[in-house]
Amino acid sequence: MDAGLKRELEAKVYAGERLNRADGEALYACDDLAWLGRLAHHRRTELNGDRVTFNAGPQSEAASMIYGRLESAGDRVDHVLRLRDQQDRAGDVPAFAPVRHQPEGEARAAAPTETLKTFAVSRLLLDNVRHVTCSWAMHGLPVAQLTLNFGADDLDGPEGAADRDEVLTLIWDAGFRPVERDGRHEVVTEHEPAPSLALRRSEPQQVWA
Numbered sequence: 276m277d278a279g280l281k282r283e284l285e286a287k288v289y290a291g292e293r294l295n296r297a298d299g300e301a302l303y304a305c306d307d308l309a310w311l312g313r314l315a316h317h318r319r320t321e322l323n324g325d326r327v328t329f330n331a332g333p334q335s336e337a338a339s340m341i342y343g344r345l346e347s348a349g350d351r352v353d354h355v356l357r358l359r360d361q362q363d364r365a366g367d368v369p370a371f372a373p374v375r376h377q378p379e380g381e382a383r384a385a386a387p388t389e390t391l392k393t394f395a396v397s398r399l400l401l402d403n404v405r406h407v408t409c410s411w412a413m414h415g416l417p418v419a420q421l422t423l424n425f426g427a428d429d430l431d432g433p434e435g436a437a438d439r440d441e442v443l444t445l446i447w448d449a450g451f452r453p454v455e456r457d458g459r460h461e462v463v464t465e466h467e468p469a470p471s472l473a474l475r476r477s478e479p480q481q482v483w484a
Contacts, residue, residue: 315394319427330456339374358371371401373394406460
């Protein structure tokens with residue numbers, strides 16, 4: 276992506292303008308993952324501040340998109356834009372969850388970089404859906420933590436897939452405030468904000484296996 280297009284897209288995001296299909300395809304074509312994450316993080320912070328909601332009980336309902344098959348970037352953009360149009364009409368989508376395709380046999384699942392890009396672009400396009408959800412059971416705890424800096428603001432997983440304290444620590448270590456919710460995205464418990472960066476650096480950090 277050339278510098279001029281990057282400046283144009285960045286200006287639209289920071290001005291709160293709605294992105295179009297061409298913008299979405301350009302974002303998917305961008306190899307600057309750090310820049311893409313910064314834009315998505317800005318958008319999720321505008322919507323949700325430093326809060327990360329999580330649900331450790333029965334999985335909640337969310338609109339979804341399977342990625343990592345043979346679809347093109349344009350296919351993913353079209354899927355998200357159809358959902359955005361539906362939300363404009365009905366306003367009945369509380370959350371969106373990208374779902375990584377789990378191939379059989381020796382085929383490989385989408386790489387973590389592709390996952391982060393998918394979360395980031397989805398967050399940037401879906402300006403009318405409050406939450407972008409990552410399943411820690413599907414993506415694993417390390418990738419789930421990374422998605423919190425690429426547009427995700429909500430974590431979900433079946434009961435028993437991860438210890439509740441693990442999820443709290445994951446969110447705190449990423450620098451966010453954990454908020455426990457129920458399946459309807461209603462707040463159950465507001466937890467303390469993340470400790471300061473200096474305090475976190477003074478103690479050994481969790482290394483996810």
